[in-house]
Amino acid sequence: MTAFTPVLPERTAGYLRAGLHQVKGWLNVSTAVYLSGVEAAQRGAGVSGDVAEIGIHHGKSFLCLALDLPADQRAVAIDVFDDQTANLDQSGRGDRDIFEQNLATYGAGDNVDIVQSSSLDLEQAGFVAAGRRFRIFSIDGGHTDQITVNDLRIAERTVVDHGLVVLDDVLNRHWLGVITGLFSYLGDGGSLVPAVLVPNKLILATSADQAKHCRAMFAEQFPDGLEKADVPLAGHQIDVYGDRPWLVRGEDGRSEPVTGHELMATITAARLGELEQQLRSARAELDTTRRQLDATRQQLRTAAQPLYRRAARRLPWLVRPVRPVLRRVRAVVRRPR
Template sequence: MQHWSSQLNRYLRVGQRRVEGWLDPFSARYIAELIFLLRESGRFGPCAEIGVHHGRLFILLHLASEDLSVAIDVFGNQHLNTDRSGRGDRKRFLENLVRWGGDPSRVAIIQKSSLEVAPEEILSAAGPISVFSVDGGHTAECALNDLKLAEATLHPGGVVVLDDFFNEVWPEVCVGAVQYFISGGRLKPFAVTPNKILLCDPDYNAFYRTTLRDRLRLYHDKDAELFGSPVSIMGVRRYGTFGLLKRRVAASPAGPLLKQLKTMFWRLA
């Protein structure tokens, strides 16, 4: 990850594994590459997350941004956490943020249920959001509400990262997302990574999907379709060192020749 500051590199290599939460290392890498692509294209600005917990993904977003980041969580108001999905801790979150090089003065904390947050509250705090992580309440009502909230505050060309869509323990997230898609939600999927689906305006689907697929081609599992939208399945299959080496060779200039030789060998065998 030579694109990044030493701070962010350190967090990707070490820090995000030491902050309590649920974030697959490949999904972290994919999101980091997405942010770099947004910066290259001049579309990267404020980030936001619903469901910060102890900051595992939020810190990554914050370290990559030079703008204000918005953290939305009930934190200590656990009576608002009706489905008991996670247990955010504001003190621990801020400690983790500082420990890994974050700047609390660039964080706007909204401590309440996202069901009570209006789009204007986010926009007035930070402006349009470039990357919006949705990992809050895991009921259908919360998932639907949070996707609508993210859509209403997203910068043109921005991306929403939805957590737990395929998680068997939280099926209502899938229900809420389906309700969003079939009720006319503007955003559509373009990628699936471990425990995440990434959404954007359809006009940007091909750009994000193909560019990130090419940059992380060793981890490209397959192409598929989700809710009528083409998606890349990335990093879901697990490969050891030998498996990744085979993929690296296959992706090299010698790959097609080796494939032909392999085919000839099996025909002669």
């Protein structure tokens, strides 16, 4: 089923349609749509605050949050970049030069602040106390449980009331530190509330009320994406949104596939046609084999009857003990398909 995004600002729509597949990184295509759509919807609703991401690599997901921002809002990119010794679990590898090139290519830049630091050092460096407040805080840096707890706490303390926190790789079986960290954080009284799961990322709100608000916003913005509502998670109810072949609606009135999904849709259609053809041939072959089997059964019955009668007449002592067996054989031969 084709799915339509909400109407997205020009640069954001352009990035999804033509840029996403050019930027290296780890981001599900539908999740790029959800991030961009949430950023635009939040902005449209007048939520003020900056946006931030810990864990940039080349900026693939950061660009979903940082394009078309109003002049009074900033996008903050936090990564260890050149200091890869601080990348404790080797999750990705931030490259500041490539990131800055991508910012320029896709039209972000003027309102981007780059913070080269491990997220473990942010608090000490005064990041939290500085009073900077965010409406979206994306966490995709180190994936150990300790770093996940640290990053969730920083997000909790810097996000505005209507803000959202996005936690990456929450169900990635190769990075189980993230889910371990999430449960530690929630178990230790963390105040963020899980609201929506999109492919590979969990979105948390600042309170139970805000989680409801977030779920309602998703239902309004992405009605085609909902897979399952009211899924229990750690004492909360969340809605689960899935992967779709999205058509990106832009302010220019056009609806065009998000990069990657165009290819997926084509491959899927071609493969589907191929499979349908194979299914038709297999069915025809099965019909022929069934008809041959019916004919063979009939021939067997015809051939066996005189033989059996003759044997019964001439050698009754021989036939009597095998009669039950013959009855069974006949029953099998006559059994309808």
